[in-house]
Every structure is written in C-alpha cells, then in structure tokens.
Amino acid sequence: xxxSDRIESTLIEVLRRARLEPAPPKLAAxxxxxxxxxxxxxxxQLALSVSIACGDDNPNLSNSAAxxxxxxxxxxxxHDDLPCFDDANVRRGKPSVHKAFDEPIxxxxxxxxxxxxxxxxxxxxxxxxxxxPPLIAALGxxxxxxxxxxxxxxxxxxxxxxxxxxxxxxxxSLFVAATHMGAIAAGEDPEPWEELGARIGEAFQVADxxxxxxxxxxxxxxxxxxxxxxxxxxxxxxxxxxxxIEKLQDILSGAISSxxxxxxxxDLCEIVRKxxxxxxxxxxxxxxx
Amino acid sequence: xxxSDRIESTLIEVLRRARLEPAPPKLAAxxxxxxxxxxxxxxxQLALSVSIACGDDNPNLSNSAAxxxxxxxxxxxxHDDLPCFDDANVRRGKPSVHKAFDEPIxxxxxxxxxxxxxxxxxxxxxxxxxxxPPLIAALGxxxxxxxxxxxxxxxxxxxxxxxxxxxxxxxxSLFVAATHMGAIAAGEDPEPWEELGARIGEAFQVADxxxxxxxxxxxxxxxxxxxxxxxxxxxxxxxxxxxxIEKLQDILSGAISSxxxxxxxxDLCEIVRKxxxxxxxxxxxxxxx
Numbered sequence: 001x002x003x004s005d006r007i008e009s010t011l012i013e014v015l016r017r018a019r020l021e022p023a024p025p026k027l028a029a030x031x032x033x034x035x036x037x038x039x040x041x042x043x044x045q046l047a048l049s050v051s052i053a054c055g056d057d058n059p060n061l062s063n064s065a066a067x068x069x070x071x072x073x074x075x076x077x078x079h080d081d082l083p084c085f086d087d088a089n090v091r092r093g094k095p096s097v098h099k100a101f102d103e104p105i106x107x108x109x110x111x112x113x114x115x116x117x118x119x120x121x122x123x124x125x126x127x128x129x130x131x132x133p134p135l136i137a138a139l140g141x142x143x144x145x146x147x148x149x150x151x152x153x154x155x156x157x158x159x160x161x162x163x164x165x166x167x168x169x170x171x172x173s174l175f176v177a178a179t180h181m182g183a184i185a186a187g188e189d190p191e192p193w194e195e196l197g198a199r200i201g202e203a204f205q206v207a208d209x210x211x212x213x214x215x216x217x218x219x220x221x222x223x224x225x226x227x228x229x230x231x232x233x234x235x236x237x238x239x240x241x242x243x244x245i246e247k248l249q250d251i252l253s254g255a256i257s258s259x260x261x262x263x264x265x266x267d268l269c270e271i272v273r274k275x276x277x278x279x280x281x282x283x284x285x286x287x288x289x
Numbered sequence: 290x291x292x293s294d295r296i297e298s299t300l301i302e303v304l305r306r307a308r309l310e311p312a313p314p315k316l317a318a319x320x321x322x323x324x325x326x327x328x329x330x331x332x333x334q335l336a337l338s339v340s341i342a343c344g345d346d347n348p349n350l351s352n353s354a355a356x357x358x359x360x361x362x363x364x365x366x367x368h369d370d371l372p373c374f375d376d377a378n379v380r381r382g383k384p385s386v387h388k389a390f391d392e393p394i395x396x397x398x399x400x401x402x403x404x405x406x407x408x409x410x411x412x413x414x415x416x417x418x419x420x421x422p423p424l425i426a427a428l429g430x431x432x433x434x435x436x437x438x439x440x441x442x443x444x445x446x447x448x449x450x451x452x453x454x455x456x457x458x459x460x461x462s463l464f465v466a467a468t469h470m471g472a473i474a475a476g477e478d479p480e481p482w483e484e485l486g487a488r489i490g491e492a493f494q495v496a497d498x499x500x501x502x503x504x505x506x507x508x509x510x511x512x513x514x515x516x517x518x519x520x521x522x523x524x525x526x527x528x529x530x531x532x533x534i535e536k537l538q539d540i541l542s543g544a545i546s547s548x549x550x551x552x553x554x555x556d557l558c559e560i561v562r563k564x565x566x567x568x569x570x571x572x573x574x575x576x577x578x
Contacts, residue, residue, distance in 0.1 A: 017435075018433070018434040018435060019434070019435065020435045021435065022435055022436070022440060022454050022458065023434050023435035023440050023443070024440060024443035024444045024446065024447050025447065026443065026446050026447060027434065027439070027440070027443030027446065028434070028435070028443075031434065075400075079396055079397075079400060082396065084391070084392035084393045084396065085393055085396075102373070102446070103373035104373045104374055104442075104445070104446055105443070105446055107368055107371065107373065107374075107396065108368075108439050108442055108443050110400065111364075111368060111399065111400070111403065111432075111433075111439050112433045112434045112439040112440075112443075114400065114403050114404065115403065115428075115429050115432040115433030115434070115437065115439065116429065116433050116434065118407040118425055118428070118429050119425065119426060119428075119429025119430065119433060120429075121425060122421070122422045122423070122424070122425025122426035122428075122429060123422070123426050125421075125422045126422050129418045129419040129421060129422050130418040130419075132411070132414075132418060132421045132422055132425065133411045133412070133414045133415050133418050133421055134411070135411070136407055136408065136410060136411025136421065136425060137408060137411040137412050139404075139407070139408075139411075140404050140405065140407050140408025140409075140411060141408060143400075143404040144307070144400075144401045144404030144405050144408060145307040145308070145312050145316065145317070145320065145401045145404070145405065146306075146307060146308065146309045146310065146311055146312035146317070147311070148404065150316070150397050150400050150401040150404065151311060151312050151313060151316070151401075153393075153397055154312070154313035154315065154316030154317075154394070154397050154401075155313045156393070157313065157315050157316065157391070157393055157394055158313050158314065158315060165311050169311065
C-alpha cells in the first residue's frame, strides 16, 4: 500500500471510531469535515517515510504515529482559525470549521482531535509497549508547553518575539516529532533523525512565508497576507523575497544530506526531494533542489 | 506524604517544567493561574486513593496518573467558561482565564493542559512501560470522542439530549478514568474499580445540580442557575429537589459498597465517605452517608 493510502485509511478508521454512538452528530460531522479532504499531509508522510526507512516492523504503530501527528496539526489549524486568533473564514479551500459549524463545535473539534491523537498511540502500542513512552513524550513535547505548538502560538500574544524561536515552536516542533516518532514507531533511536525533521520544518515555514508574500491564495487555500497585516514574524519581511527563497533552497539541500544511512535511505531521499519540489514557489521550481 | 500533598507537589513540578524557557510569559502565567489554587481536587484524590488501595508500587506513576486527570479537568473548565460556551466570568472564586487574560490565552491554556496531561504519563512510565497503553487509552477515552468530555459537551449543541448519557459523558467518564487509571498505575486490573468511579461521578453531577438549584454560589465559586437559564439537563428539574437528594444518597451508598476487596479497602471507604460528605448539600449533611 502507498504511503498516502496508509495515512488516509488509518485516518478514516480513527475518525469512524470517534463518530460511533454516543457521539453527538454535529461534533462528529465537524471532526470529519476538519480532517477530510486533507492538505498535503506533509507531516504524516514524513513520519511514515522515516518508519519505512527504519524497517517498519510494526506497520500499525507506524500508521498511528503518522496519523497522531496529522491530528495534532488539524487541531491546531481549527483553533488558529478561530475569531480570537486569525479569524479565518477559509481553510483548505472551504469554510473554516467555526464558519461551517460554529465556535463551540470548533473549540471542541480541536480538543477532541488532540485527545484522539494520543489515544490511538495507546491503542496501537500493545505489541511494543516500550515504544509508547517516547512516542507520547515526543508528541506531547511537540504540541504543548514549553517546546511545542501551544508555546509558539502563545508568543503571538507577547509584545516582542524572536523569529527563529517562534518558527521552531509553532512549525518546526511538529516536523521534528514526525521524524522522531517515525523512527521510534519502528524501534529505532530517534536522535539521528532530528536534523531532517528540523530542516524540513524550517523549509516549510519559509516556503509558507514566501507564498504568503506572493499571495498565491489558491494554492494554500487560505487568505494570504495575514502575517503582514498582523505584523507577525516572517522570513520575507526579514530577508527579502530573494533572500528567503535562497534560504529555502539551502535548508532543503541540508535536509537531504542529513538523512542517516539506513536500509531505505535512497527511497527516503526521493520522497524528501518530491516534498521539496512541492514547497518551492512556482516561479522558482526550475532550479534544481 | 498525604494524598493532597502528593497531588499539589506533582502539579507544582509539572507546571514548573511547562513554564521553562522558551514558554511565552503570558501563557505560562495563565497555566499556573488555571491550576492553582485548585478546587476540591476530587478526581485526582480518587485516582490516588485507588492506587494506594492497590499497593502503590510506583508512586511516581500514580501521582502522574492522578495529576493527568486533574489537568484534563482544568482544561475542560477553561474551555467551558469561554464566551462561546458558558460565558462565565468567575471560576473557583476568581476571574475565569479568558477574563483574567484573554480568549486566545484561554484557548491555548486548555490545549496545552491536555497535551501536558498525556505527556507526563509518557515521561513517568519508563519503569513500567506496559502500564502506559491502558493509561493513555483510558485518559483519551474519558476526554475525547465518542465516550468522553468532548462528546458530552458536544451534546449541548444538539436539539435534544438524553440526561443520563449526557452526564455520563461530561462528568462520569473522567471519574471512571480516575478509578481505572489509579488501578492501572499500580499494576492492577481496572475493571473491578469501574463501578466506584461511575457512581462517584454520578453523585458528583447530581450534587452539582442540587447546588445549582439551591444557588449556593459562594461554595462552588461560579455563577449558578446556569443550567436552568440555558435549559440544560439537570437532575433537580427532572426529579425535584427531594428526589435528587434521595438519588444522591443512594448513589453514594452504592459507591462505598462497590469497593473491591483489597489491602487498603478500609482506608479507601473512609476517603470516599469524606468525599461523600463534601458532596452533600449543607442542609442535608446531618443524614448519615
């Protein structure tokens, strides 16, 4: 089965269980709405690619680790879109959850997806229980405080902010969790995989900043220019458009060189190259990554 | 160390770690504000009492299980108080988190506490990793969908609702998790402890309904009469005040009889009796529980 099929079929099964009785119908519908159809699923693809490169001896646990990361990502998008944060009407090309449903359902959808993300790791780890402590610790660290998404988002409420720390917390942490958890789920040491996750996360944030500046709103399916409007840190405002694109290419080259020697190294390099091509703005794709 | 000291000192340590650099200062302050000073800490006391009754062979894991439950409870209170739900200005006798800080900080505080609740179980379980899968599954089930707090809260967005199912999801599920997780953390089978959790949870909800009806707002530190104002399900509106109090006493007697035979059975009965006395409305305390 292809990586993307494994991710989608696991998500379908996890969401099917979450919507069983006695789930309230509106919230159940909102969970499905917020997860399907997905975006590029970059994070779970990265996690599962690393699991496969590491031997993938427990595919059920690898799938759950990948999907747990995607669910935390979906939860953060739902909450980020709320009126008290970005007040975004559109996400992935359709009305955001609080617009399609309402604010209570959006708050609860995010909460429920966070809980489900952890729960599926617990449910899937009985064959290898000793892999669960580091999986849970990695997911909690990447989502929470002081090193995760919540911490990054919280910095937006502060009067001043460090660009690099902000990006690392809000975006990088979940990419690092993706490579770490992909390795742990397959029984391998996560540490050699840290740089790959960190670099792809950084590249992803810079690419998003470049897209934001170019206002290619159709591609990312959400209103653009938000960072500028809200005076948030952004690589383009710091380095200029050319500087930001140069930085993006440097980061992605470094990501590929950082991949540790392993059984599935060549396949993983190819997957990362493909992801890199997706990240590169249309006008600059001709340059070789 | 007393049960309450173990809970408070574990909470202090967990929150201290969550506020380390690079935590954003406002969000860090809000986490502390939302957890200290606490309410009655009924759920973690129940969990830790069960762990002790089961032998408490890993006090660190028992403490973390108890505190994980309390953090999920605190998170649900913060989100329930938001303007889009109860719009409550006061919680535990002081301004609610979104009033003392703001809505973004309140949403993030809840999210972060949920993540931290799971994370501390991962961090504390290395000595007994095989206990972690059922601990995580129990916490996820009790907080999420379709069997947990999110599911219960989601039913408030539906046009019609089943009183008993609603209470079981919104309140009962976390009490059942408390007894289950208390037993699992101490290496015991959780199933014999289910009835104790279910009955105390039911009692707690009925007691809250009775207090709500009596409008003893100083005791519970939040505005009362909310259920009536919002036409939410309530044992007093269904059974009358006398009927609800009678039901409360029946449930608590059943809770005490349900305690399984174990080393610490007598101590646990005494703890449950004390909790029961706290739950019983002032005017009815003279009756023997």
